[in-house]
Amino acid sequence: MLKYRKEESILILKHKLYGWFMMLLKILLFIGLAYVLLRPVLFMLSTALKSREDLIDPTVVWLPKHLTLENFKKAFYSLNYFNAFKNSLLVSIIPAIFNVIACSMIGYGLARFKFKERELIFALILFTLVVPPQVLLIPLYVFYQRFDILSLIKLIKGEPLNLLNTYYPIILPTILGGGLRSGLFIYIFRQFFRGMSKELEEAAYVDGASPFQTYVKIFVPNSIPAIITVFLFSLVWHWNDVFEPSVFIGDFEKYTLSLNLANIRAIITGGTQIWDPLLILPPQYAGAILVILPMLIFYIFTQRFFVESVERTGIVG
Amino acid sequence: MKNKKKLKTLAQRQARIGRLFVYPWLVGFLIFFAWPFIQSLIFSFSQLDVSPEGYKLIFVGFRNFIKALREDPNFIRYLFTEIGNIFVNIPLIIMFSLFIAILLNQKFKGRTIVRAIFFLPVVVMSGALLYVLESNSLEQFNIGAQSGMALSNSPFLRGIDFRLFLVRIMGNIPFLMPIINAIDRIYEIIWKSGVQILIFLAGLQSIPPSLYEVAHVEGATSWEIFWKITLPMISPIILVNVIYTVIDSFTDYSNDVLRYILEVAFRQLNHGYSAAIAWLYFLIIGVVLLVIIWVISKRVFYMNE
Missing domain, CATH: 1.20.5 (Single alpha-helices involved in coiled-coils or other helix-helix interfaces)
Structure with missing residues (x-):
């Protein structure tokens, strides 16, 4: 020593x-x-x-003396759980998949090719993030009520479609890289692709790959962290979103979990104004837990990717 | 024809491919964003009657805007509460998330677990959940005060007792208000800074380690390193985070103005007026954002320039 x-x-x-x-x-x-x-x-x-x-009982603070699942049962029925769960899954997984595909292609186009209006388009993408969705609310409502693009649908079916009460208003924009906070996702992909080295890309071109092949074979496999990040964020945000479903969906059978949670008190009390908090709050809390539980479980399994991939995507760069 | 295509320069071909990837977004933008955006501007100058057959527009000039600014008792009140909130919350959220990000950036045992807990709000946090909890806790405070029952214990920690304590020793309430407000907000702040912590962490990782090595060799203290290296290097990200925070809180579901816009549109069925206040709100956000960007961007340091 x-x-x-x-x-x-x-x-x-x-x-x-x-x-x-x-x-x-x-x-x-x-x-x-x-x-x-x-x-x-x-x-x-x-x-x-x-x-x-x-x-x-004032002596009971954290640990209940008489455990009961009564509240969970009540919340389970009030939330219409299985049905709402299925609906929530529909409006979060499908947009998340489309978000990943569309936003990554757009991000690739913005990051790897030069053209005159590129910066303008990027500025527009950032602009969509700043505009609160409420500004577009009523026009979109009217638009989906009589859904038609260039009178094409009228030509085929004779009348415009009514897309209210369906999930199309939430899903359709994501196909073209729009929708809930997708500007942010495009931004993440653009930053990620910009940071990738040119050598691989050039090697692919020399070997005679087309830009699309290069994208599929080189860029997609190398952007797994960004893909995971975007998928997770998109999934979670769509799952938790109340605003879009509350506007476009009026049919109780089609309500999502978060929408039911926002209304759970009215559902439990049956709309009466006078209620006993001791009767309402416990099932309400049980409902909140039931709603966040799937994402929580999902998060426990993926949190490693969540944290590490964000670091590696270089959102900031 | 084929010859012509081959004669294009590389730059032109590149541009064409790039456009092929990007233009689908533009189509979506025009259909789902630009057109509704312009329409809502038109609506805000009109009275709008929606019926199953479509809608009727009656042009009313600035009447909706005048109503919002001079007659409506709610809008201005909600608006100023929200703006006030933002200006208190932004510095608190930024300071807190930067502090936590720096701590989480260090290496220590159990870092994964700590990180997992800190990003929990990002996953769990939804406007609806927070709204349910917050509205309850306020009511519970009243109920609790009446009955002193077990439920006075709300899920949110509030500085109620501490507030009384401070008032008793200091006695000077106007002077204490900012501190008390900050304490009352701690909960909200912590729950709202998940994404900001993530962004700061990413930013901290991108600072070249060589800068820190040099500083250590030169014998700088941690305090000096923070002010001379970390803060300037992270300042562009502070700007990003401030913008994110502003947008996030202005578009949050628990935001009073937004709920009021929804209520006007779907309960009172006054669509034109709702569009008008949505636009006013948007313009005010825009001004607030521009002012904030202008103030901060002057102080931001970019290493490559």
């Missing part, structure tokens, strides 16, 4: 103590913040599991 002089060993000790102190501070901070972040979920869970006696 090395021998230190007295002053040296004091210095080393000081340094170590400082390190421990900082680590302790950090741990305390993280525990505190984690508590704040996890608290609502835990609180909702604990309240939802409480029976009526436990709710009135």
Whole structure:
């Protein structure tokens, strides 16, 4: 073992103590913040599991004495769970897939080819992010009510289609790279493709690949992190979105989970204004948990990609 | 014909291929964005009657706008609450998320778990959920005050007790208001900064490590390194985050103005007026954003320039 002089060993000790102190501070901070972040979920869970006696009992704070699944059952029926789950899945997975395909192609076009109006189009893409969807709300509502493009549908079917009460208003724009926050997805892909090296691309061209082949064979396999990021964000945002479904879908059978959650109190109380919070809140919390649960499970399995891929996509660059 | 195509320069061919990839977006943009955008401008100057057969427009000039600004008791109030909120929230969210991002960027045991917890809001957070929780917790506060029951415990931590404590020792309420507001918002701030933390983390990763190495060799302290390297290098990302935060909170479901726009359109069925306030709202966001960008971008440091 090395021998230190007295002053040296004091210095080393000081340094170590400082390190421990900082680590302790950090741990305390993280525990505190984690508590704040996890608290609502835990609180909702604990309240939802409480029976009526436990709710009135002031000695019960976190751990219920009489566990009950009554609230979950109630929420399950109020949310119309299986049906709404299926609907939610429809309006989140399909747009997410289209978002990945369309936005990556657009991002590729913007990142790898030069043409005069490129910057203008990119500026327009960013502009779509700034405009709140509410501005477009009524025209879009009217538009989907009598859906027609260049009178083509009128020519074939004799009258315009009514797309309200279907999921097409949510899905259709994503096919062409529009829809919920898709400007951001195009931006992510553009940044990612811009950061990729030119050598591979040139090698592919030398070997006689067309630009489309190059895109499919070189760029797509190399942009897995970006694809995962965009897919996850798109899926989660569509799952949680209330605004679009609440405008375009009026039929209760077609409601999504998040839409049902937003209305759950009215569903439970049957629309009456006077209600007992002890009766309403626990099932409401149970409902909230049931709605976030699928995404939560999904997140637990994919969080590694979520965090790491965002770093590697270089959103910022 | 074939010869002509081959005679095109490389740049021209490149441009054509690029357009092939990008123009589908333009088509979608024109159908699903530009056209409704212009239409809503027209609507805002009109009275609109929607019927199953379509809609009728009656031009009314600036009447809708005048109504919003001078007659409607709700719109201006909601608008100013939201704008006030933004200006308090932005600095808090930016400071908090930068701080957390710097901490999460370091290497320590259990980093994956900590990160997973911090990005939980990104996944779980939905306007509907937050709205359900927040509206409840307010009511619960009243109920709790009345009955002192177990439910006074709301899912959101609020600085209620701490507020009373501060008022008692300081006594000076106007001076304390900003601090109290900030404390009351801590919850909201933490829950709203998930994406910002992600963006900052990505930004921190892109700072060249050589800068830090040089600083260490020169004997700079962590404090100096933060102010002289991290902050200038991250400043473009601060701008990105500020813009994101503004857009995010202006388009959030729990936003009062937006809910009011929806209510006017679908409960009161006053579509023209709803379009008008949506446009006013959009213009005001635009001005706020431009002012913020103008103020911040002067102070942003770009290494490559």
